[in-house]
Amino acid sequence: MERRRFLQNLGATAVGFSFLKSTMASQLSAGADAAGRVVVVGGGMAGTTVAKYLRFWGGTGMDVTLVEPNATYYSNIFSNMVLTGERTLSQLSFNYNILKSKYGVKVQNYSVKAIDPVGKKVTLSNGTILPYDRLVLAPGIDFEPLPNLTGSAANQAKIVHAWKAGEQTVSLQNQIKAMTSKDTFILTIPPAPYRCPPGPYERACVVADYLKRTKGGGKVIVLDANPRILAEPLNFTKAFNETHKGIITYVPNAPIASINADTMKITTTSGGIYTGKVINAIPTHKAGNLITQSGIGLNNSLDSKWAAVNVLSYESTNPDLAGIHIIGDSSSTTQPKAGHIANAEAKVCADAIIQLLKNGAVNPVPMTNSSCFTPITKTTASWLSVVYRYDPASKSMLPAGNGVTESNGATSENFEDMLKWFNNLMADTFA
Ligand SMILES: Cc1cc2nc3c(=O)[nH]c(=O)nc-3n(C[C@H](O)[C@H](O)[C@H](O)COP(=O)(O)OP(=O)(O)OC[C@H]3O[C@@H](n4cnc5c(N)ncnc54)[C@H](O)[C@@H]3O)c2cc1C
Known part of the structure; x- marks a missing residue:
């Protein structure tokens, strides 16, 4: 059917x-x-x-x-x-x-x-x-540069988008592999238009699934610059609230104001502060x-x-x-x-x-x-x-x-x- x-x-x-x-x-x-x-x-x-x-x-x-x-x-x-x-x-x-x-x-x-x-x-x-x-x-x-990205050059280099398949994909894979069940993965979604509207939500799901299966847990925080889920809203709402419940936290209206690569803190334009082990920041396209x-x-x-x-x-x-x-x-x-x-x-x-x-x-x-x-x-x-x-x-x-x-x-x-x-x-x- x-x-x-x-x-x-x-x-x-x-x-x-x-x-x-x-x-x-x-x-x-x-x-x-x-x-x-x-x-x-x-x-x-x-x-x-x-x-x-x-x-x-x-x-x-x-x-x-x-x-x-x-x-x-x-x-x-x-x-x-x-x-x-x-x-x-x-x-x-x-x-x-x-x-x-x-x-x-x-x-x-x-x-x-x-x-x-x-x-x-x-x-x-x-x-x-x-x-x-x-x-x-x-x-x-x-991409446009990430807003107010600070920290040592080595730490800044760890903040990748992996939104063009290649070296950054492997870098992000290794960072995710090194996570434990206590760690948080932060994914930032740029304002539309960006390539592959469902792609970031898909990434949140597969990373959450991987952490659950291989690490026994972990957290995924999605900071979306857009006001709502832009593609497959029914499927992703269900995936976030049911399939990956307890792992994924979805935050709409959360454009990045700054990222400190030394402390691994992201501040959003509304003042929210989020800390992660891995930051996957996808810049404005x-x-x-x-x-x-x-x-x-x-x-x-x-x-x-x-x-x-x-x-x-x-x-x-x-x-x-x-x-x-x-x-x-x-x-x-x-x-x-x-x-x-x-x-x-x-x-x-x-x-x-x-x-x-x-x-x-x-x-x-x-x-x-x-x-x-x-x-x-x-x-x-x-x-x-x-x-x-x-x-x-x-x-x-x-x-x-x-x-x-x-x-x-x-x-x-x-x-x-x-x-x-x-x-x-x-x-x-x-x-
Ligand atoms: C994680 C992820 C998942 C995705 N999943 C899907 C999906 O499920 N379904 C889907 O339909 N789409 C998906 N997409 C989107 C899709 O990959 C892109 O929309 C698509 O690749 C766009 O095609 P393009 O030809 O415009 O650009 P690209 O495929 O990026 O090709 C651009 C090419 O131009 C070349 N180039 C750049 N500058 C120059 C230059 N000066 N001189 C010569 N060559 C140059 C580059 O080397 C590159 O090879 C996904 C994207 C991502 C990041």
């Missing part, structure tokens, strides 16, 4: 988890005779998908180069399970080999250092200059530095920390940035900042770019979908899902059908579905 409800909400008719392709196939209008040079910057969930589908749908006339400094991508999705030892980072690693060998995407393992929107070219960290007809930026997120940092070429064109786009094509709404598309977490839309929706946005963008290069019309009513599965314990998970449809009146993507739907609690069946969902999403992106 749960699976049927999930698929119904996604509007998918196929049994199983082929929805990623089936929903997009219905709106695929691109032909194979497009031609042009597209440079894609950022080989994460959004950038990798758009590079793959530009070639897959656009054909050999599409000259696609993906610029990504790292040869290996570590998935943020499932990285909370690295903290509790259920996964290793290497199990969450992906590379660009299939993109190159099967789809003919050229890959440059460098960063982009400069963008020239007028001359239509980007400069890489090794000095290479890549001209483009269309440029896609997908650099994910970066902004679009990737590529977009917001001065000196690269775009920051003066933004009117906020995020890039405004036309969601029919994900092209910037700033006329100075014509031909530049921004997808994934860096863009500002009504959709959540999440990997599943980044994959869906990338396909809408790929289809639109192929049409634009053919002087065709972009799809006037694109649809996207998002789902997040959330482990609540080592063996159970919950989910949320939502389909978005373009609304011409507001020129934005609005929830269609049942809106945002959440599962009826956390079950082991959902946990099994979560594993299939992850494998499908990552295969659709990297293979």
Whole structure:
């Protein structure tokens, strides 16, 4: 029943988890005779998908180069399970080999250092200059500094966010491993928008479950800068008050005022003071530095920390940035900042770019979908899902059908579905 409800909400008719392709196939209008040079910057969930589908749908006339400094991508999705030892980072690693060998995407393992929107070219960290007809930026997120962080440099270095899978994930895993049943883990949630709305609540649950199972107890304090639980409110309220009762304390309206890394005390703006053995502070987010940092070429064109786009094509709404598309977490839309929706946005963008290069019309009513599965314990998970449809009146993507739907609690069946969902999403992106 749960699976049927999930698929119904996604509007998918196929049994199983082929929805990623089936929903997009219905709106695929691109032909194979497009031609042009597209440079894609950022080989994460959004950038990798758009590079793959530009070639897959656009054909050999599409000259696609993906610029990504790292040869290996570590998935943020499932990285909370690295903290509790259920996964290793290497199990969450992906590379660009299939993109190159099967789809003919050229890959440059460098960063982009400069963008020239007028001359239509980007400069890489090794000095290479890549001209483009269309440029896609997908650099994910970066962070604002934590407010009033004091203490020795060594102690400050222990306060990690682990919100980009990698070294910090391992650091946080080791800190959690060293906790005892008498210790407190403090997790701070930044003001929205941040990547993966259910992600911090999921982290609180899996850490609480780990402490209970392996240490016989412990405390998790969640200091949320937001006024309420922002995703799956029913499931997380139940998880905090029942499944992890006595371990998790949830504090809404608690933005950080200061953190002392020597005394491990956090003061909130309302004056509350909390002390922890481990502090996992997730800072306020902004679009990737590529977009917001001065000196690269775009920051003066933004009117906020995020890039405004036309969601029919994900092209910037700033006329100075014509031909530049921004997808994934860096863009500002009504959709959540999440990997599943980044994959869906990338396909809408790929289809639109192929049409634009053919002087065709972009799809006037694109649809996207998002789902997040959330482990609540080592063996159970919950989910949320939502389909978005373009609304011409507001020129934005609005929830269609049942809106945002959440599962009826956390079950082991959902946990099994979560594993299939992850494998499908990552295969659709990297293979
Ligand atoms: C703990 C956690 C759990 C999550 N769980 C889920 C989940 O269950 N479901 C879900 O849908 N989403 C989930 N997410 C969110 C998801 O991981 C992100 O929303 C998604 O990765 C965004 O994709 P992106 O392509 O915009 O950014 P990313 O995947 O972060 O990719 C950005 C890429 O850009 C590259 N880059 C940056 N700057 C440059 C530059 N100057 N030049 C070249 N390359 C550059 C980076 O190296 C990186 O590879 C989770 C996130 C976290 C932290």
